[in-house]
Amino acid sequence: xxxxxxxxxxxxxxxxxxxxxxxxxxxxxxxxxxxxxxxxxxxxxxxxxxxxxxxxxxxxxxxxxxxxxxxxxxxxxxxxxxxxxxxxxxxxxxxxxxxxxxxxxxxxxxxxxxxxxxxxxxxxxxxxxxxxxxxxxxxxxxxxxxxxxxxxxxxxxxxxxxxxxxxxxxxxxxxxxxxxxxxxxxxxxxxxxxxxxxxxxxxxxxxxxxxxxxxxxxxxxxxxxxxxxxxxxxxxxxxxxxxxxxxxxxxxxxxxxxxxxxxxxxxxxxxxxxxxxxxxxxxxxxxxxxxxxxxxxxxxxxxxxxxxxxxxxxxxxxxxxxxxxxxxxxxxxxxxxxxxxxxxxxxxxxxxxxxxxxxxxxxxxxxxxxxxxxxxxxxxxxxxxxxxxxxxxxxxxxxxxxxxxxxxxxxxxxxxxxxxxxxxxxxxxxxxxxxxxxxxxxxxxxxxxxxxxxxxxxxxxxxxxxxxxxxxxxxxxxxxxxxxxxxxxxxxxxxxxxxxxxxxxxxxxxxxxxxxxxxxxxxxxxxxxxxxxxxxxxxxxxxxxxxxxxxxxxxxxxxxxxxxxxxxxxxxxxxxxxxxxxxxxxxxxxxxxxxxxxxxxxxxxxxxxxxxxxxxxxxxxxxxxxxxxxxxxxxxxxx
Numbered sequence: 001x002x003x004x005x006x007x008x009x010x011x012x013x014x015x016x017x018x019x020x021x022x023x024x025x026x027x028x029x030x031x032x033x034x035x036x037x038x039x040x041x042x043x044x045x046x047x048x049x050x051x052x053x054x055x056x057x058x059x060x061x062x063x064x065x066x067x068x069x070x071x072x073x074x075x076x077x078x079x080x081x082x083x084x085x086x087x088x089x090x091x092x093x094x095x096x097x098x099x100x101x102x103x104x105x106x107x108x109x110x111x112x113x114x115x116x117x118x119x120x121x122x123x124x125x126x127x128x129x130x131x132x133x134x135x136x137x138x139x140x141x142x143x144x145x146x147x148x149x150x151x152x153x154x155x156x157x158x159x160x161x162x163x164x165x166x167x168x169x170x171x172x173x174x175x176x177x178x179x180x181x182x183x184x185x186x187x188x189x190x191x192x193x194x195x196x197x198x199x200x201x202x203x204x205x206x207x208x209x210x211x212x213x214x215x216x217x218x219x220x221x222x223x224x225x226x227x228x229x230x231x232x233x234x235x236x237x238x239x240x241x242x243x244x245x246x247x248x249x250x251x252x253x254x255x256x257x258x259x260x261x262x263x264x265x266x267x268x269x270x271x272x273x274x275x276x277x278x279x280x281x282x283x284x285x286x287x288x289x290x291x292x293x294x295x296x297x298x299x300x301x302x303x304x305x306x307x308x309x310x311x312x313x314x315x316x317x318x319x320x321x322x323x324x325x326x327x328x329x330x331x332x333x334x335x336x337x338x339x340x341x342x343x344x345x346x347x348x349x350x351x352x353x354x355x356x357x358x359x360x361x362x363x364x365x366x367x368x369x370x371x372x373x374x375x376x377x378x379x380x381x382x383x384x385x386x387x388x389x390x391x392x393x394x395x396x397x398x399x400x401x402x403x404x405x406x407x408x409x410x411x412x413x414x415x416x417x418x419x420x421x422x423x424x425x426x427x428x429x430x431x432x433x434x435x436x437x438x439x440x441x442x443x444x445x446x447x448x449x450x451x452x453x454x455x456x457x458x459x460x461x462x463x464x465x466x467x468x469x470x471x472x473x474x475x476x477x478x479x480x481x482x483x484x485x486x487x488x489x490x491x492x493x494x495x496x497x498x499x500x501x502x503x504x505x506x507x508x509x510x511x512x513x514x515x516x517x518x519x520x521x522x523x524x525x526x527x528x529x530x531x532x533x534x535x536x537x538x539x540x541x542x543x544x545x546x547x548x549x550x551x552x553x554x555x556x557x558x559x560x561x562x563x564x565x566x567x568x569x570x571x572x573x574x575x576x577x578x579x580x581x582x583x584x585x586x587x588x589x590x591x592x593x594x595x596x597x598x599x600x601x602x603x604x605x606x607x608x609x610x611x612x613x614x615x616x617x618x619x620x621x622x623x624x625x626x627x628x629x630x631x632x633x634x635x636x637x638x639x
């Protein structure tokens with residue numbers, strides 16, 4: 001507080017001082033010095049108090065400013081920082097209204113006017129905290145909370161003290177919280193399950209699904225009511241204990257089934273789960289309900305259906321099983337014991353690798369994994385019986401969901417008899433092909449040996465007759481006969497080679513193919529690019545070698561007749577299990593479907609029969625104008 005001292009100058013003596021006058025003057029000077037010393041001390045104290053107050057105000061984290069008649073006269077360090085000024089001089093002397101956002105200036109001016117007429121001696125301010133927006137010196141807008149107080153600087157000068165703080169981050173956080181709450185409510189409203197939120201049992205939110213489930217028209221009709229109004233009386237005590245436990249522990253309550261009452265008194269069974277969470281600083285409970293009335297009915301129907309399924313499965317003369325997506329047997333019928341020798345209990349506990357080859361087991365697992373729910377697959381595999389023998393099983397498998405678990409439902413039948421029959425048929429087919437080729441070889445030998453020898457004898461006879469014929473007509477006739485004999489000999493030779501080239505038996509597949517390509521190019525002018533692997537210095541069964549040779553022979557004959565090109569590509573590749581033959585041309589192409597069904601199909605039908613008899617596959621691909629690819633895959637049978 002400022003202290004005022006009155007000062008009177010020393011009284012002038014009426015006459016020239018004597019000794020008494022000097023003493024008096026010294027006393028007055030001493031008194032004056034004492035008063036001056038007191039004034040200096042008071043001034044220092046006042047300056048110290050002012051500096052302390054300034055330092056104290058600067059330490060306050062809130063902005064503090066004073067303005068007189070709307071012009072800034074003081075601002076603390078926090079205020080300078082908040083306005084992003086370099087120093088207080090950047091602010092002092094400027095109208096304070098310039099720092100208020102245009103949208104808030106009208107209200108701020110009104111508050112200033114009210115404060116200017118306010119008696120500063122009143123205990124409470126007339127401008128309590130309000131939210132406004134300030135504009136910093138760099139042009140950025142911030143949210144602030146502002147309060148103002150009237151004050152008197154002098155007897156004739158009123159000022160306004162302004163306190164403000166930056167609440168931009170606080171506003172951002174509030175908006176983020178409000179946005180999260182909005183999204184939460186929106187999300188909960190869209191949930192397909194009924195959702196209710198209550199505090200101490202009093203409902204303050206319910207989504208649309210809950211309203212429909214409880215047969216309530218609007219949310220206002222349920223907010224403020226207790227959850228017990230919608231519970232069957234027999235559930236009240238149990239739910240009270242659950243709420244008490246949930247609020248005490250703060251952990252979710254496990255799923256339970258409860259009887260719920262609709263607003264019209266109808267009772268239904270619901271599966272409920274409760275979660276605690278903090279809502280605006282208070283512990284609340286989120287309850288999710290799902291009507292399981294129909295589900296219970298379906299479960300009963302499913303139990304009946306499962307009973308029928310088991311009865312039917314036990315009667316079938318095939319192996320009916322259910323496996324998990326990991327290959328574990330979950331169920332297998334009693335009929336499987338007659339096929340495999342194992343009881344269902346033994347099959348469920350046994351390791352599948354003990355009765356199914358690992359590679360076949362892995363392949364079947366991959367087939368199931370590749371299926372979508374509802375899709376099915378079909379495959380064959382070998383299974384080892386309890387007696388130690390191997391049998392073939394034909395498996396049909398469907399992927400489905402059972403008891404919320406992905407499983408495979410399968411039916412397996414014993415096809416060992418069919419496999420044995422197929423093997424016997426393949427053996428007979430090999431014998432048939434061999435007999436067919438043997439007959440062709442016999443005809444080729446007879447053409448070469450019998451008819452060929454007779455033609456050679458005819459040649460010699462004609463040459464001898466020519467020596468004894470003198471007439472020109474006879475010589476001409478003998479010349480024509482010799483020409484006919486020469487042509488017939490060449491025809492018989494070609495027929496013999498086409499029926500069965502003898503070098504195939506003597507030298508093998510690769511030399512015979514090389515000889516055939518050379519002869520083919522010389523006759524047709526078509527160049528053959530030949531690629532091979534796995535056939536050099538190697539012999540195959542007679543049926544395989546002749547079949548490969550016939551496929552190449554027939555395919556190249558078709559190229560010469562129809563493709564209208566001067567080049568073909570032949571590839572023969574073999575490994576331990578199969579041999580593949582591919583003939584490619586870039587010719588005119590044709591329609592494979594119609595060609596294979598036609599009886600005069602340029603040898604395609606015959607090739608197809610040969611390949612199928614040996615258990616192989618023939619693929620014919622052709623596009624008109626783009627060429628043809630003929631590919632045959634033959635399994636390598638025992639030689």
